[in-house]
Amino acid sequence: MLDVAATGPLIDVRSISKLFQTGEETVHALRDITFGISQGEFVSLLGPSGCGKTTLMMIMVGLTSANTGEARIGGRRIDEPFTDVGIVFQTPELLDWRTAQENVLLQIEIRRLPVRNYIERARALLAQVGLEGFENKLPFELSGGMKQRVALCRALIHDPEILLMDEPFGALDALTRDQMNLDLQRIWLEKRKTAVFVTHSIDEAVFLSDRIIVMTPRPGAIAEIIKVDLPRPRTLDQKDAPEFSAFTKHIRKRFMDLGVLKDG
Amino acid sequence: MLSLLCCLGVWEATVRYFDVPVYLIPAPSLIATKLMTAYPLFLQESLHSVISIIIGFTLAVAVGIPAATLMIYSEWFRRGIYPILLTAQVLPKVALAPLFIVWFGFGLLPKVLMTFLISFFPIVIDTLTGLNSVRPESLMLIRSMGGSRWQSFWKIRLPTALPSIFGGFKVAITFAVVGTIVAEFVGSDHGLGYILVLARGNLDTVTVFAAILWLIAIGFLFYFAVEVAERIFIRGRAARRSHELGAGL
Numbered sequence: 194m195l196d197v198a199a200t201g202p203l204i205d206v207r208s209i210s211k212l213f214q215t216g217e218e219t220v221h222a223l224r225d226i227t228f229g230i231s232q233g234e235f236v237s238l239l240g241p242s243g244c245g246k247t248t249l250m251m252i253m254v255g256l257t258s259a260n261t262g263e264a265r266i267g268g269r270r271i272d273e274p275f276t277d278v279g280i281v282f283q284t285p286e287l288l289d290w291r292t293a294q295e296n297v298l299l300q301i302e303i304r305r306l307p308v309r310n311y312i313e314r315a316r317a318l319l320a321q322v323g324l325e326g327f328e329n330k331l332p333f334e335l336s337g338g339m340k341q342r343v344a345l346c347r348a349l350i351h352d353p354e355i356l357l358m359d360e361p362f363g364a365l366d367a368l369t370r371d372q373m374n375l376d377l378q379r380i381w382l383e384k385r386k387t388a389v390f391v392t393h394s395i396d397e398a399v400f401l402s403d404r405i406i407v408m409t410p411r412p413g414a415i416a417e418i419i420k421v422d423l424p425r426p427r428t429l430d431q432k433d434a435p436e437f438s439a440f441t442k443h444i445r446k447r448f449m450d451l452g453v454l455k456d457g
Numbered sequence: 458m459l460s461l462l463c464c465l466g467v468w469e470a471t472v473r474y475f476d477v478p479v480y481l482i483p484a485p486s487l488i489a490t491k492l493m494t495a496y497p498l499f500l501q502e503s504l505h506s507v508i509s510i511i512i513g514f515t516l517a518v519a520v521g522i523p524a525a526t527l528m529i530y531s532e533w534f535r536r537g538i539y540p541i542l543l544t545a546q547v548l549p550k551v552a553l554a555p556l557f558i559v560w561f562g563f564g565l566l567p568k569v570l571m572t573f574l575i576s577f578f579p580i581v582i583d584t585l586t587g588l589n590s591v592r593p594e595s596l597m598l599i600r601s602m603g604g605s606r607w608q609s610f611w612k613i614r615l616p617t618a619l620p621s622i623f624g625g626f627k628v629a630i631t632f633a634v635v636g637t638i639v640a641e642f643v644g645s646d647h648g649l650g651y652i653l654v655l656a657r658g659n660l661d662t663v664t665v666f667a668a669i670l671w672l673i674a675i676g677f678l679f680y681f682a683v684e685v686a687e688r689i690f691i692r693g694r695a696a697r698r699s700h701e702l703g704a705g706l
Contacts, residue, residue: 256597276603282594290616290691303602303612 201268202229203387204253204355209262211248221412222248226262228406228418233385237398239444240408240416241453246391247359249413253389254278254357266355276304279348279386281361285340287332293319293339294328297346304351311350318346322376338369345377349384356386362397371429374400378426395448399440400427407444409451416447483663491667498652499671505647506637507675509565513572514633514679520573521580521629522622526610528581529588546578550636554643568640568648575636576629583625587618623687630679638672649675 211223222245230236238246251257253264255271264271279300287296297315301308319328322342332340341361348356358377362370374397381388381401392398398405399421407416421440423431431437448454465485471477472484479487492499528535550571557567591614599609641650649668656664 251597254601256600274600274603276601278601280598280601282598284592284594286592286595286598288595288613288616299612300602303599303604303608 203232203234203267204230204389205265205268206249206253207262207265209249209252209259209264211245211252211257212260223252223259224412224414226413226415228415230387230389230404232387235381235388235390235401235403237390237392237402237405238408239392239395239398239405240413241410241448242393244408244410245413246393246408250357250359250389250391254280254355275355277354279351279353279356281341281344281348281356281358283360283363285332285337285344287340287343289332292329292331293324293335293343296332296343297350300347300350306351315346315350318349319343321380322346336369338365338373341365341373342376345380349380349386352384354387356381356388358388359391360393361390363392363394370397375429377401382426395441395444396432399423399437399444400432405440405444407447410453416451419444480660480662483666487663488666488670491663492670495664495667499649499667502647502649502652503671503675505565505651506634506641506649509568509572509637509640509648510630510633510675510679512565513569513636514576514630516569516573517576517580517629517633518626521577521625522584525581525584525588528585529614530606542578542581545574550574551639551643554640557640558644563644563646568637568645571640572633572636575639576633579628579632580622580625583621583628584618587621587625588614590621591617619691623683623691626683626687627680630683631676634672634676634679 206226206228209223209226210221213220213222226249238249240246248257252259253271254266254275255264255273266275287293288299291299294312294315297319298308298311301311301315316328319325319342322345324339324342324346327335327339332343335343341364345361348358362373365373378401390398390401402421405419405421407419408414409416419440423436423440445454449456469485472482524538528538553574554567554571557570561567561570595613595617596609599613604612637648638650638653641648642654645651649672652668653665656662656668
């Protein structure tokens with residue numbers, strides 16, 4: 194556990210900018226981003242493709258460096274990869290030659306923790322996301338949604354302080370996606386991890402988040418930070434409720450103003 | 458198998474009917490008799506070839522995989538070695554064979570060297586392709602787990618590269634057989650290649666054909682050995698499934 198000052202945010206991002214050099218051209222990917230995320234909070238980074246959401250998330254945990262500004266976790270400046278974290282990417286990134294359970298346990302092996310002690314936990318986690326009986330299946334025997342569930346278990350098995358998700362359900366069909374949202378909410382409510390969720394689905398962001406950081410098109414900057422104070426656990430039915438659609442409407446209007454969305 | 462037998466039958470009949478001279482094309486029955494009677498000689502001489510093939514190929518694997526690995530991790534090494542590698546590949550190695558004899562004599566060494574040189578390149582290239590086919594996200598994942606370069610190599614990169622590496626092995630093992638035979642052709646006092654040269658000199662076409670059959674058998678044997686190893690090392694790959702779903706497309 195990190196030693197977090199009672200008042201300060203767990204993740205503290207201060208005036209971060211990022212430039213990419215592509216041949217002759219310099220692309221401004223992120224511009225002067227500042228925000229904080231409290232411990233146990235679920236925050237979404239919402240914005241159009243290519244606005245630097247993923248880059249920002251990687252900078253937060255030291256997997257990429259920023260050109261200016263700094264990220265701090267628990268007050269400590271991030272200069273190298275921060276490892277008390279679990280990451281889920283858009284693609285499951287499972288190893289073909291490992292079973293579901295072995296893929297989950299990769300996290301433990303790489304960290305050089307005693308694998309034996311985590312086998313029960315891996316099975317319990319897999320059962321929790323509805324994969325009981327699939328522990329010994331190889332990835333090619335699993336559906337896209339199942340693989341992503343395995344990836345989620347792999348991100349949680351070591352009980353990390355922070356859970357990062359980079360459009361984890363972006364490649365799934367709408368129905369599977371809804372189910373995954375429900376499952377993720379349930380698991381998050383149980384464990385109350387600090388979660389950062391990158392998405393370009395307005396619906397998904399509102400459904401899952403405590404706060405949404407809305408980003409502008411490139412160069413990515415913060416357009417608005419929205420607090421979603423809907424009660425939890427949220428249900429799919431709630432998506433039709435006026436309180437819910439007030440948020441989605443507001444964000445959609447914001448994207449219209451930014452030119453991300455245009456009426457036909 | 459049946460088609461092969463038919464071919465042999467036609468061959469035998471044609472040779473007998475048209476009374477083709479033995480030094481041009483011998484009948485299969487003659488070759489079979491030769492194979493049976495000269496069996497100890499062929500076995501002994503193939504042993505010489507086989508040893509050279511095994512040592513040369515093993516050497517190519519033992520040097521090729523580490524070389525490809527170094528090329529992945531060291532830009533400096535890659536830039537330095539690549540032109541040399543390419544030059545060694547485009548240069549017809551058969552042309553080197555006489556030199557090898559001058560330098561190393563008629564023993565095992567020049568044969569092994571030729572085998573090594575000829576099978577080295579496909580192993581390096583395919584290993585390189587395989588090691589590079591790792592997804593960056595997978596490596597980021599390992600970094601987020603605090604994993605070392607060593608761990609990412611053994612747990613991710615190498616297993617990911619295995620199908621490619623075995624692809625390289627399959628090409629290389631057939632090359633290795635060619636490498637050894639060529640070396641034996643040019644200058645050697647043992648091996649199936651040497652038997653071939655000797656028999657041709659005596660217009661003993663029956664022995665030439667018999668030696669070629671032995672070579673085919675050896676080639677198959679090595680190739681299948683690589684395939685068996687592949688099956689042992691690679692599990693859970695979707696190749697079979699994609700074949701099934703693709704229905705031959």
